[in-house]
Amino acid sequence: MTLLDKLRQRQALVGVIGLGYVGLPLVLRFLEEGFAVLGFDTDPAKVEKLNRGESYIKHIAAHRLKEWVAAPAPRFAATTDLSRLQEPDALLICVPTPLTPHREPDLRYVEATTRAIAQVLRPGQLVSLESTTYPGTTEEVLLPLLSARGSVGRDFFLVFSPEREDPGNPTFGVKNIPKVVGGVTPACLEHGVALYKSIVDRVVPVSSPKAAEMSKLLENIYRAVNIALVNELKILCLRLGIDIFEVIEAAKTKPFGFQAFYPGPGLGGHCIPIDPFYLTWKAREYDCPTRFIELAGEVNTSMPYFVLERIVEVLNQAGRALKGARVLVLGIAYKKDIDDNRESPGVKILDLLLQRGAWVDYHDPHIPHCRGMRHYPHLDLASVPLTPETLRSYDCVVLVTDHSAYDYPWIARHARLIVDTRNAFRGIPGEHIHRA
Numbered sequence: 001m002t003l004l005d006k007l008r009q010r011q012a013l014v015g016v017i018g019l020g021y022v023g024l025p026l027v028l029r030f031l032e033e034g035f036a037v038l039g040f041d042t043d044p045a046k047v048e049k050l051n052r053g054e055s056y057i058k059h060i061a062a063h064r065l066k067e068w069v070a071a072p073a074p075r076f077a078a079t080t081d082l083s084r085l086q087e088p089d090a091l092l093i094c095v096p097t098p099l100t101p102h103r104e105p106d107l108r109y110v111e112a113t114t115r116a117i118a119q120v121l122r123p124g125q126l127v128s129l130e131s132t133t134y135p136g137t138t139e140e141v142l143l144p145l146l147s148a149r150g151s152v153g154r155d156f157f158l159v160f161s162p163e164r165e166d167p168g169n170p171t172f173g174v175k176n177i178p179k180v181v182g183g184v185t186p187a188c189l190e191h192g193v194a195l196y197k198s199i200v201d202r203v204v205p206v207s208s209p210k211a212a213e214m215s216k217l218l219e220n221i222y223r224a225v226n227i228a229l230v231n232e233l234k235i236l237c238l239r240l241g242i243d244i245f246e247v248i249e250a251a252k253t254k255p256f257g258f259q260a261f262y263p264g265p266g267l268g269g270h271c272i273p274i275d276p277f278y279l280t281w282k283a284r285e286y287d288c289p290t291r292f293i294e295l296a297g298e299v300n301t302s303m304p305y306f307v308l309e310r311i312v313e314v315l316n317q318a319g320r321a322l323k324g325a326r327v328l329v330l331g332i333a334y335k336k337d338i339d340d341n342r343e344s345p346g347v348k349i350l351d352l353l354l355q356r357g358a359w360v361d362y363h364d365p366h367i368p369h370c371r372g373m374r375h376y377p378h379l380d381l382a383s384v385p386l387t388p389e390t391l392r393s394y395d396c397v398v399l400v401t402d403h404s405a406y407d408y409p410w411i412a413r414h415a416r417l418i419v420d421t422r423n424a425f426r427g428i429p430g431e432h433i434h435r436a
Contacts, residue, residue: 008198024060085116128181135279157183161181178202388414420434
């Protein structure tokens with residue numbers, strides 16, 4: 001049976017490398033469509049938990065996993081043994097692509113994974129890179145490493161298909177988000193389309209991996225630039241005494257030519273704060289400045305510092321210095337109702353407050369502990385309980401992530417001072433509530 005036959009008949013063994021917020025939803029989707037799946041991760045604790053049918057991601061319920069690992073006929077297993085990469089017919093790479101401290105692409109995880117695959121790659125395997133990266137990565141980084149094992153498009157197949165996961169989104173998931181696929185050769189594209197056509201409603205083939213890589217960057221740069229625009233307008237509107245949120249609501253009544261974006265305390269997550277810098281780095285190789293993108297990055301990166309300035313200003317108005325003040329940060333997830341604080345502006349703001357000498361705690365109903373973070377290894381905090389006594393004990397409460405679990409009128413009744421970065425307290429009266 002050929003690989004195409006296996007894919008179309010759901011007889012292929014699928015391997016997913018990186019069992020995080022991108023990889024685990026893919027695992028479940030392939031299982032739901034009848035595939036057997038072998039998951040790979042370098043974290044033994046994560047692997048052990050998954051093999052017990054337990055989920056470590058809050059919005060992915062454990063019952064969705066448990067049925068697939070149960071005897072007598074389990075269809076999912078996880079492992080840390082990379083020598084088993086030769087077993088799956090299709091390998092999906094879903095590893096992190098962060099930035100270095102100098103905001104340059106950090107492809108160490110992609111490269112290490114590809115080298116591990118290259119050591120055991122067998123004829124007839126399909127490799128798909130899903131990690132967001134700069135145009136050219138698939139053909140310039142992965143292809144040379146894998147080509148030592150054979151000819152691409154004949155002995156093995158290589159595609160790029162960018163992840164579009166939106167953690168916690170109740171409307172869109174793997175199945176109904178169209179999947180862009182670009183293959184190194186026509187045969188590669190054919191196999192990539194066959195793989196993803198089995199699990200998503202719509203596959204969007206493009207002419208090359210570069211086009212697919214660029215499409216993902218465009219999606220996230222579009223958001224980053226528009227968010228930077230409204231963040232800059234928010235600062236201006238505060239000085240003009242205008243409600244930026246009222247302005248946005250009025251503007252979005254136009255039935256064409258406008259899409260609403262909302263300001264906040266900065267960007268977070270694994271994509272939007274990072275992806276634009278992958279393209280600006282690559283553009284420098286071609287002597288092509290990307291000033292617009294870089295300016296948006298500067299504006300969004302500056303927003304936690306703007307929030308810090310507003311906290312200082314609000315405390316000063318109350319006759320209190322920031323140094324020695326007790327500050328409670330509400331929400332350190334990068335967006336509402338999820339348990340992910342990667343690149344979160346909430347963590348950045350928390351760290352900036354500590355650096356300025358404030359006594360800082362946080363509360364987040366989805367993140368009980370804040371520690372072990374790549375950029376903030378010194379942080380080791382636990383979420384404090386949210387009670388009337390707790391709220392009254394702080395000089396200032398800073399709302400960073402507008403979780404649905406928060407009772408905003410109740411918080412407003414008990415907090416002395418509030419700095420609201422999300423317009424979450426709109427319509428609640430009180431001179432102690434200040435926007436940022």
